[in-house]
Amino acid sequence: MLTNEGVVLIAEDDAALRHSLSSTLQTLGFKVGEVATGEYALLELRHEHYELVLLDLNMPGMGGLAACKRIREQHPKLQIMVLTVRDTEDDKVLALDAGADDYITKPFLLMELTARIRSAVRRMRTPEGSALRSRQVGEIRVEAEQHRVFKRDTEVHLTPKEFDLLLILMQNAGKPLSHHKLLTAVWGEEYGGEREYLRTYMSQLRRKIEDDPAKPVYLTTENYIGYRFKSEP
Amino acid sequence: MLFYMKQSASRWIVAAMISAATLATSAVAVRLHIGVAAAIPGFMLLALLASWKAGFLAAVVVSVASTVCLAYFFTEPKFSLTVYSYQDLLALASFVAVSVFVSHLVQRIRAYSLTLEAKERDQSELFQLSQNILLADWKSGPEEHLCLTVQKQLGLQGVAFWDSKASRYWFSGDAADAEEGLIASLRAGADCDLPTRAEHIRLLRFGAKPIGAVVFRGAHRAPLFMSAVAALIASNLERVRAMRAEVLAESVAVSEQLRTAVLDGLAHSVKTPLTTIAVSASGLIGIGNLSSLQQGFARTIEEQALSISEVTNKLLRTSRLDSQEIALRRRLVSLQDLFESSIAELPRQLNSGRITPTLLQGSVKILADLEVLRMALVQLMENALTYSPADSPVSVTAMCAENEIEITVHNEGTFIPAEERQLIFERYYRSPSTGHKAPGTGLGLSIAKRATDMHQGSVRVESSRELGTTFFLTVPKGGPC
Numbered sequence: 001m002l003t004n005e006g007v008v009l010i011a012e013d014d015a016a017l018r019h020s021l022s023s024t025l026q027t028l029g030f031k032v033g034e035v036a037t038g039e040y041a042l043l044e045l046r047h048e049h050y051e052l053v054l055l056d057l058n059m060p061g062m063g064g065l066a067a068c069k070r071i072r073e074q075h076p077k078l079q080i081m082v083l084t085v086r087d088t089e090d091d092k093v094l095a096l097d098a099g100a101d102d103y104i105t106k107p108f109l110l111m112e113l114t115a116r117i118r119s120a121v122r123r124m125r126t127p128e129g130s131a132l133r134s135r136q137v138g139e140i141r142v143e144a145e146q147h148r149v150f151k152r153d154t155e156v157h158l159t160p161k162e163f164d165l166l167l168i169l170m171q172n173a174g175k176p177l178s179h180h181k182l183l184t185a186v187w188g189e190e191y192g193g194e195r196e197y198l199r200t201y202m203s204q205l206r207r208k209i210e211d212d213p214a215k216p217v218y219l220t221t222e223n224y225i226g227y228r229f230k231s232e233p
Numbered sequence: 234m235l236f237y238m239k240q241s242a243s244r245w246i247v248a249a250m251i252s253a254a255t256l257a258t259s260a261v262a263v264r265l266h267i268g269v270a271a272a273i274p275g276f277m278l279l280a281l282l283a284s285w286k287a288g289f290l291a292a293v294v295v296s297v298a299s300t301v302c303l304a305y306f307f308t309e310p311k312f313s314l315t316v317y318s319y320q321d322l323l324a325l326a327s328f329v330a331v332s333v334f335v336s337h338l339v340q341r342i343r344a345y346s347l348t349l350e351a352k353e354r355d356q357s358e359l360f361q362l363s364q365n366i367l368l369a370d371w372k373s374g375p376e377e378h379l380c381l382t383v384q385k386q387l388g389l390q391g392v393a394f395w396d397s398k399a400s401r402y403w404f405s406g407d408a409a410d411a412e413e414g415l416i417a418s419l420r421a422g423a424d425c426d427l428p429t430r431a432e433h434i435r436l437l438r439f440g441a442k443p444i445g446a447v448v449f450r451g452a453h454r455a456p457l458f459m460s461a462v463a464a465l466i467a468s469n470l471e472r473v474r475a476m477r478a479e480v481l482a483e484s485v486a487v488s489e490q491l492r493t494a495v496l497d498g499l500a501h502s503v504k505t506p507l508t509t510i511a512v513s514a515s516g517l518i519g520i521g522n523l524s525s526l527q528q529g530f531a532r533t534i535e536e537q538a539l540s541i542s543e544v545t546n547k548l549l550r551t552s553r554l555d556s557q558e559i560a561l562r563r564r565l566v567s568l569q570d571l572f573e574s575s576i577a578e579l580p581r582q583l584n585s586g587r588i589t590p591t592l593l594q595g596s597v598k599i600l601a602d603l604e605v606l607r608m609a610l611v612q613l614m615e616n617a618l619t620y621s622p623a624d625s626p627v628s629v630t631a632m633c634a635e636n637e638i639e640i641t642v643h644n645e646g647t648f649i650p651a652e653e654r655q656l657i658f659e660r661y662y663r664s665p666s667t668g669h670k671a672p673g674t675g676l677g678l679s680i681a682k683r684a685t686d687m688h689q690g691s692v693r694v695e696s697s698r699e700l701g702t703t704f705f706l707t708v709p710k711g712g713p714c
Contacts, residue, residue: 017509024516058501085504107508107542109535109581110515199570214590221577 004029004114006121007049011041011067012056012083021054028114038067045075051124052079052117055100057091065091065098072099079120092225093178101175119174119231135170137231140209140218142170149209156208161186165201166209166229169219174231176222202227248291251283252298259302269307276303277332284336285343292336300329355458362386362462366469375473379466380405383449387462390451394437395419396470397445408450415446426456435463439471496549503545511538536582543580547676550608551660554683561605561687565598565711568631568638574603575610583618591630599638600711601688609684609692610640612677613704617644621701637690638710643703649696658682658692681706 008030012018015036022032033048035041039061041053053071057064068080081102082095092103101123102116134143141150147163149156158166164186169177179198183191191197202221206213220228255276262272276299284292304314308321316322365386369378376396384392384406391408395401395415402412418425418434422443425434431453437445447463514534517523523531572590579585599606610629617627621644632639649657649664656662660679681704685692690708 014505014509017505017512020509020513020516024512024519027516027519085501106504107511107539109539110512110519112581113512196567199567203569215586215588221573223574223577 004118006051006117006124007031008033008117009041009044009048009050009053010034011036011038011053011059011064013037013059014056024110025114025117030117038062038064038070041067042070042074045071045078050078052081052120054081054083054117056083057095058085065094068095068098068100077124079124081116081120096176096178096225103176115232116174122231123172123175135167135173137170137173137229138218140170142167151209158205158208162201162205162208165198166205169227169229173229176225176228178226180226182226198227244287244291247287248283248294251279251287251291251295255279255295255298255302259306263306263311269303272303272307273328276328277335280332280336281339284339289337289340292340293333296329296332296336299332300325303328351455355455355461358387359458359461359465363465366465371473371476376401376403376470377405379403379469383462383466387449387452387454389449392447392449394447394466395445396437397443398474406450408448411448411450415448419443419446424456424460426459433459435460437463437467437470439467444470492552496552500545500549504542507538507542511535514538539580539582543582547680551676551680551683554605554608554680554687561602563600563602566601566603566606568592568597568599568640571599571601571603571607571610572629572631575607575614578607578611579614579618583615584624585614585618587618587624588614588627588629591628593631593633597631597633597638598711599708601708605684606688606708609681609706610642612681612684613642613692613706616677616681617642617702617704620647621645633710634707636709637707640706640708641703642706643701645701647696647702648698649694649702654694654696657694 004025008025010018010021010025010032012021012034013036018034018036022034025032033044033050035044037059038055041055044050045053055064055068055071057068059067062070064082068082071078071080079102080100081104082092082100083106084091084095084103085106095103101120104113104116133145134141136142139152141153142148142163143150144167147160149158149163149166165182168182168185179195182198183194187194187197202219203213206216206219209218210216218230220230222228258275258279259272262275280292280296280299283295301314304316304321304325305312308316308318308325310317316325362383365382366379369375369382376394380392380394380403383389389406391404391406391411393402393404393408393411393415395412396403397419402415404411415434419436422436424436427433431451433449433452433454433456435447435449436443437447444467447466449459449462452459511534514531517531518528569592572592576585576588576590579588614627614629621627625645627642627644630641630643632641653664657664658678658681661675662679663675682692685706685708688708690706692704692706694702694704696702
């Protein structure tokens with residue numbers, strides 16, 4: 001059984017969903033606070049310590065997107081996960097641009113939500129700088145300083161660009177990274193629109209890392225958005 | 234015709250009267266011992282009067298009558314038509330010549346001024362007509378109004394036109410029977426004037442293209458004038474059409490916005506409660522102390538909530554497809570992107586691990602709207618996963634033909650009888666043979682067909698009891714394989 005820990009603030013205007021989420025998450029082991037609007041979320045975050053906020057995008061008042069921006073300004077390390085109802089890319093990309101770390105589309109499986117919360121809390125608790133040295137997620141281990149990658153203790157040979165790409169994905173394990181962010185992080189600021197590069201490198205990486213590159217377990221595609229390194233494959 | 238006869242008869246009456254007046258004047262002048270020098274200008278005046286009032290021929294008659302009177306009353310020997318001196322003869326001859334010549338000039342001036350007057354009248358009539366046509370309310374039957382305005386204002390017996398773009402016939406007054414004649418003229422591509430019947434047929438042109446034909450009945454007007462009226466009608470027809478198209482485009486855009494807003498609102502108000510149901514059900518399991526039967530129920534509640542959500546998504550997609558025809562955003566899409574993102578899009582309750590995609594060598598591209606074409610492939614994959622034995626493999630392949638890419642989705646089992654292979658792509662069609670085996674909305678394959686049609690592609694199915702079922706999706710390719 002995976003241990004659930006973390007302090008979560010639920011900002012959702014629908015009272016029924018808020019209550020059921022809150023009681024369920026508490027039962028599962030999380031510490032939970034709840035508010036109904038973005039304004040109250042900002043107030044609550046000023047007085048109490050939270051590790052993650054579940055933020056509904058569609059709320060009365062200032063709305064989820066504006067709240068997301070303000071929260072990111074005031075709490076740079078806090079994990080923000082937005083809840084959306086639409087299955088189109090627009091509001092997800094907007095939310096990521098506004099500083100959200102992750103998104104989840106309603107309705108969702110509780111298991112999926114708790115897995116995402118766990119990996120967000122883990123990211124929150126990872127001390128700064130440790131990310132630079134080495135990471136192990138599932139069977140994959142990356143040693144940053146030596147530029148080496150292991151799968152089940154067998155070394156995998158990657159080109160420098162493949163390594164950079166895998167490193168940034170693993171350092172953000174569990175978090176969706178947009179095409180733009182990956183391109184600028186690996187290729188440089190002047191890149192951003194060349195999704196073709198990413199696609200080619202991702203399929204090479206999958207061939208080297210995944211058991212079956214056609215059914216990736218770690219390096220998953222986020223439609224419209226980018227890619228995610230699954231932290232709990 | 235009768236009108237012309239009346240007019241020419243009245244002319245001769247005027248000529249006869251002036252000639253009689255000439256005779257009477259001569260008699261009076263002789264009585265009063267007025268000399269020839271004073272008489273000649275008097276006779277000339279009468280000839281000019283005749284020319285102005287009754288035309289050139291009448292003036293000739295009056296001139297001849299005046300000459301006869303001069304010869305009878307004023308030349309020696311008096312009271313006889315005989316003329317003795319050559320001088321008198323010359324004077325009479327030059328009188329008649331000058332009189333006829335001046336009458337001719339007067340007639341020319343008169344005709345010119347009449348033409349000017351007529352032109353001015355035509356112009357002011359055209360101006361009035363265009364004003365009345367422009368002021369008409371174009372929303373309430375502008376075509377009928379157009380006919381009536383032209384008929385009333387020009388005092389015609391009947392006006393009718395054939396609008397070839399709308400394939401409709403409009404008339405006002407005595408012109409109910411002209412439809413076939415108009416269509417024939419339009420086909421012949423020529424204007425036509427029938428002066429005997431006072432009928433004019435004109436093609437309605439907008440730019441160089443004929444857009445219909447119009448007939449004017451009972452019009453004693455110059456052919457050019459009728460052409461001008463026809464041009465006025467044609468431009469007004471196009472104006473009304475343009476206005477209608479603009480209003481239609483506006484209302485389509487507005488209703489599209491409205492529909493999107495309503496659907497988004499609906500999606501939101503359905504999906505949030507569904508999330509609550511799903512979360513509460515799994516919350517129950519999380520709390521524990523449930524019997525296995527109770528746990529089973531809780532799981533069913535969670536799964537069903539999610540499947541309602543999938544149906545909602547599908548309906549939203551259908552409606553988006555219905556409205557997206559206008560705005561397909563095509564770009565070069567790689568097959569790998571299409572396959573990969575389609576698998577990522579599959580509903581989570583389906584085991585997408587059963588799908589084995591096989592790609593072509595190299596990077597094959599198609600010119601497509603990824604989001605829309607993906608709807609098609611996702612539906613075919615979903616279909617294959619749903620209607621095949623659990624844990625059996627589903628294979629997805631791509632093949633390159635001369636001008637197109639053929640994508641196949643193959644699954645084991647679920648034979649589709651030949652008579653149903655067309656029907657399954659109809660919206661809401663549910664096969665009686667699969668209806669009870671698996672849940673479905675009858676939307677999936679219709680979405681696939683529509684999304685493929687929009688890409689000028691096609692989708693079909695082959696099925697056999699032994700080999701299973703294969704769907705073929707064909708789309709034009711965007712480059713060499």
